[in-house]
Amino acid sequence: MNTEHAHGDSHGSAANDHGHGDHGHGDHGHGHGHEMSFIRRYVFSEDHKVIGLQFMFSGLIFFIIGGLLALAIRWQMAWPWSSVPILSRTLWADYGSRIPPEVYTKLFTMHGTIMIFFVIIPLLNGAFGNFLIPLMIGARDMAFPKLNMFSYWVMWPGFIIISYSFLVGAPAAGWTSYPTLANTPWSDPGSQFGQTLWLLALLCVGISSLMGSVNYMTTIIMLRAPGMKMFRLPMTVWAMFITATLQAFALPVLTSALIMQLLDRVVGTNFFTPYDWSVANGPSGVGGGIPLMWQHLFWFYSHPAVYIMILPAMGMVSDIISTFSRKPIFGYKPMVFAIAGIAGLGFIVWGHHMFQTGMNPALGATFMLSTMMIALPSAIKTFNWLGTMWGGRIHYTTPMLNAMAFVSMFVIGGLSGIFMAATPVDIHIHDTYFIVAHIHYVLFGGSMFGIFGAIHYWFPKMFGKMMNDKLGKIHFFLSFIAFNGTFFVMHIVGLHGQPRRYADYTGFDYLNNPGIIGMNQFMTYSAIMLGAAQLLLIYNFISSLIAGPKAETNPWHANTLEWTAPSPPPHYNFETIPTVYNAPYEYSLPGLDKDYLPQTERLSPELAAATAHLGHG
Amino acid sequence: MRNWSLLYIVMAVLSVIVCIYAPFDPNWRLPPNVSTTGREVDHLFELIMGITGLTFVGVSIAFGIAAWKFTDAPGRKAKYMHGSQRLEIVWTVIPAGILVFIALYQMGTWTKIKFRSEAPRVQPIAEVSARQFQWLMVYPGPDGRLHTPDDLHTVNDLHFVKGKPALIYLKSQDVIHSFFLPQMRIKQDALPGMTIPVWFDSDTASTSEHPFELVCAELCGWGHYKMRSKVVVHETQAEFDEWVKQSLKEQNRDQLKSAKTTTAAVEHKGGESL
Numbered sequence: 001m002n003t004e005h006a007h008g009d010s011h012g013s014a015a016n017d018h019g020h021g022d023h024g025h026g027d028h029g030h031g032h033g034h035e036m037s038f039i040r041r042y043v044f045s046e047d048h049k050v051i052g053l054q055f056m057f058s059g060l061i062f063f064i065i066g067g068l069l070a071l072a073i074r075w076q077m078a079w080p081w082s083s084v085p086i087l088s089r090t091l092w093a094d095y096g097s098r099i100p101p102e103v104y105t106k107l108f109t110m111h112g113t114i115m116i117f118f119v120i121i122p123l124l125n126g127a128f129g130n131f132l133i134p135l136m137i138g139a140r141d142m143a144f145p146k147l148n149m150f151s152y153w154v155m156w157p158g159f160i161i162i163s164y165s166f167l168v169g170a171p172a173a174g175w176t177s178y179p180t181l182a183n184t185p186w187s188d189p190g191s192q193f194g195q196t197l198w199l200l201a202l203l204c205v206g207i208s209s210l211m212g213s214v215n216y217m218t219t220i221i222m223l224r225a226p227g228m229k230m231f232r233l234p235m236t237v238w239a240m241f242i243t244a245t246l247q248a249f250a251l252p253v254l255t256s257a258l259i260m261q262l263l264d265r266v267v268g269t270n271f272f273t274p275y276d277w278s279v280a281n282g283p284s285g286v287g288g289g290i291p292l293m294w295q296h297l298f299w300f301y302s303h304p305a306v307y308i309m310i311l312p313a314m315g316m317v318s319d320i321i322s323t324f325s326r327k328p329i330f331g332y333k334p335m336v337f338a339i340a341g342i343a344g345l346g347f348i349v350w351g352h353h354m355f356q357t358g359m360n361p362a363l364g365a366t367f368m369l370s371t372m373m374i375a376l377p378s379a380i381k382t383f384n385w386l387g388t389m390w391g392g393r394i395h396y397t398t399p400m401l402n403a404m405a406f407v408s409m410f411v412i413g414g415l416s417g418i419f420m421a422a423t424p425v426d427i428h429i430h431d432t433y434f435i436v437a438h439i440h441y442v443l444f445g446g447s448m449f450g451i452f453g454a455i456h457y458w459f460p461k462m463f464g465k466m467m468n469d470k471l472g473k474i475h476f477f478l479s480f481i482a483f484n485g486t487f488f489v490m491h492i493v494g495l496h497g498q499p500r501r502y503a504d505y506t507g508f509d510y511l512n513n514p515g516i517i518g519m520n521q522f523m524t525y526s527a528i529m530l531g532a533a534q535l536l537l538i539y540n541f542i543s544s545l546i547a548g549p550k551a552e553t554n555p556w557h558a559n560t561l562e563w564t565a566p567s568p569p570p571h572y573n574f575e576t577i578p579t580v581y582n583a584p585y586e587y588s589l590p591g592l593d594k595d596y597l598p599q600t601e602r603l604s605p606e607l608a609a610a611t612a613h614l615g616h617g
Numbered sequence: 618m619r620n621w622s623l624l625y626i627v628m629a630v631l632s633v634i635v636c637i638y639a640p641f642d643p644n645w646r647l648p649p650n651v652s653t654t655g656r657e658v659d660h661l662f663e664l665i666m667g668i669t670g671l672t673f674v675g676v677s678i679a680f681g682i683a684a685w686k687f688t689d690a691p692g693r694k695a696k697y698m699h700g701s702q703r704l705e706i707v708w709t710v711i712p713a714g715i716l717v718f719i720a721l722y723q724m725g726t727w728t729k730i731k732f733r734s735e736a737p738r739v740q741p742i743a744e745v746s747a748r749q750f751q752w753l754m755v756y757p758g759p760d761g762r763l764h765t766p767d768d769l770h771t772v773n774d775l776h777f778v779k780g781k782p783a784l785i786y787l788k789s790q791d792v793i794h795s796f797f798l799p800q801m802r803i804k805q806d807a808l809p810g811m812t813i814p815v816w817f818d819s820d821t822a823s824t825s826e827h828p829f830e831l832v833c834a835e836l837c838g839w840g841h842y843k844m845r846s847k848v849v850v851h852e853t854q855a856e857f858d859e860w861v862k863q864s865l866k867e868q869n870r871d872q873l874k875s876a877k878t879t880t881a882a883v884e885h886k887g888g889e890s891l
Contacts, residue, residue, distance in 0.1 A: 105841070178793055180809055188838040274809050291809055325687070327695040330699070331699075332699065365728075387701075389684065391695065393687065394689055404680075408628070411680075415673055418716075423723060424723050430804055431797070484632075499797070499832055501842075503842040513644055519644075588694060
């Protein structure tokens with residue numbers, strides 16, 4: 001695998017496709033990009049950094065859409081059937097100026113689908129994976145730059161299809177799309193053409209992820225800089241590597257499940273429809289399929305997907321915490337093994353989504369045991385983050401604040417998971433707001449705060465500008481408070497039995513009381529604040545992009561390789577491929593005049609000998 | 618700068634306060650339980666709440682101290698340290714022990730609620746079929762057997778007797794639904810193509826102060842939220858039998874005949890006015 005070869009190759013196709021002159025090129029890629037056309041450089045780019053940013057911008061745009069959908073959901077929960085500002089008079093004027101219940105089911109379906117498949121996975125893996133992996137391992141680009149370009153552009157049919165579904169009647173079977181609700185067009189207004197579009201959009205996202213994961217694995221195995229042993233990789237790269245493995249092995253199952261449901265819907269197969277069955281007095285098919293099979297196949301991917309949505313954030317947070325504690329990461333190898341353990345166990349816990357489905361309860365008991373065990377590596381990671389901060393010299397920068405929020409929120413999200421891992425308790429809380437609280441503590445409190453931290457941390461490297469730290473802190477402060485106000489209360493109403501995916505819970509005596517309604521209104525006020533706080537992030541992002549102060553090469557005094565490349569790094573990243581001498585987290589090494597030691601800096605033999613035995617408890 | 622650590626500390630303290638307050642407010646805790654197995658579920662819930670609560674307090678204290686004490690200050694140096702094997706072993710083995718304990722401890726309750734071999738040896742009180750968006754109940758009627766001409770059919774009306782195990786057969790006619798009795802800590806999906814036995818009991822008869830409800834807990838379409846059934850727990854078997862008798866009488870009433878009489882009366886009246 002030779003980067004020079006990849007470079008020559010990419011140039012060749014550029015010349016062929018666009019007829020731009022056969023300029024002579026230097027021997028290495030530095031400055032090479034200037035000679036490319038705008039389209040090759042910024043649109044159909046093969047540069048991993050540009051592709052990463054493309055993933056980031058599209059992910060952030062969908063983050064706004066998904067967030068607005070969430071606000072509409074919250075409005076209905078706080079004031080059921082009241083008119084929604086603006087939307088009621090425009091979109092829903094014909095429905096008595098309120099959210100029609102079938103639209104409500106579409107709202108949460110699209111919120112979940114967009115946030116998971118079009119925001120968190122593309123942001124964590126697409127954006128940061130692409131941007132950081134080659135820079136952090138000291139490579140000029142990904143192993144397969146063209147495949148990398150395709151992995152982004154395959155997302156576009158997905159973007160278009162999922163956005164188009166809003167126009168023709170969005171899907172409404174939840175982000176899990178369980179048959180037999182989802183696979184028959186006459187079962188629900190939301191199960192019409194929109195559901196077919198949902199399946200097609202997810203297929204596109206799946207193909208994109210698969211291309212990405214093949215590329216990440218190859219790149220990390222083959223293109224590490226000299227001296228970059230596997231156990232000198234930053235945690236971010238380890239997390240991306242293991243995530244890519246997870247994706248590669250789990251995605252084919254989702255893809256086949258999606259195709260099976262597509263066939264059920266389009267050509268009338270019966271993978272998921274049982275014998276002698278019909279819905280809504282519709283025609284009964286031949287049947288002979290099993291509705292539960294979809295859930296097995298779907299969760300066989302989507303449970304690992306939960307880890308795909310958190311492991312990269314864990315890796316990035318480890319980097320941020322170590323940098324701003326000015327201290328080596330506590331238990332580097334246990335951290336790596338914990339991620340690997342989560343990934344391994346992640347393949348044998350999918351049944352815990354199905355405890356109450358009618359799956360054999362004995363099988364439920366075994367899934368319960370494996371689920372309990374997967375809490376263990378998560379606990380180990382948390383303790384190691386605390387160990388990293390302990391005895392450090394904590395700099396409260398915006399990235400650090402967000403990373404610490406990740407840890408503290410992940411603790412709550414992890415502990416609440418034990419309730420639903422315990423099968424008898426799950427009987428009561430399954431499909432209630434308790435589950436909604438749990439997933440948001442992990443995915444928003446965890447992954448999104450990790451993403452916020454990572455955006456503020458790597459912004460200088462991405463754009464060569466610094467973000468406004470004060471604005472970043474205000475954004476963090478408001479987000480953190482509003483996040484807890486929104487989602488902590490969900491645990492409580494969930495325990496009281498408020499089911500999720502209900503357009504209106506006030507028809508039930510045990511829920512129709514001022515306490516439950518009041519809590520729902522409180523959550524909605526907090527959610528509005530949470531949404532408003534994101535405007536600060538957008539403002540800070542755009543204004544810093546335009547007028548932020550210039551960033552140095554290594555503004556945070558961090559050790560990993562990306563901070564040795566210029567900000568922003570040119571096409572092909574490094575003038576000469578760096579050589580790695582150290583582990584990635586050598587902060588505050590005694591005997592050194594500065595408190596960090598870049599991976600490329602060689603210690604004098606005397607100092608190396610004097611410090612070799614240090615720091616091992 | 619150090620004050621930032623207070624944000625995390627305050628949030629942790631608030632979380633703990635909410636958890637301590639919640640049991641004293643009827644709307645902030647699990648709905649009052651009325652069933653035998655529900656007591657075991659609640660006990661497990663409290664046990665896990667205790668364990669996770671203590672863990673949370675411990676982790677939050679460590680987090681708070683780390684964040685407060687180890688803030689950057691002039692002259693401070695970070696400790697150069699790569700970890701500690703002893704600590705790693707401690708914080709692997711202890712949580713592992715606790716998790717295995719929780720896992721084994723709950724097996725019995727799970728078995729009692731879900732394993733078919735544990736189902737009570739009684740006649741089923743009803744067959745419950747879910748469909749968009751209602752619960753159809755079939756009671757065996759006087760002959761005690763389902764699917765005979767004397768069956769009683771009701772919609773969104775589940776009846777059983779206090780203090781006796783109630784067994785139902787759960788089915789779905791169209792999509793997946795879920796049979797959720799919040800006050801009895803029972804939840805079981807209704808799956809098209811499958812008949813699933815579900816059993817539960819109640820130590821309290823339903824009154825206006827203790828109304829019970831059957832909730833659909835699995836998304837079943839646009840009307841998911843209105844899939845509610847009344848649950849009536851009768852004080853005695855005699856009361857239940859009386860209800861079956863009265864309902865059967867109502868069911869067997871010739872509605873066509875009475876409709877005819879009414880229509881005739883209306884037509885007669887209409888004719889007069891003409």
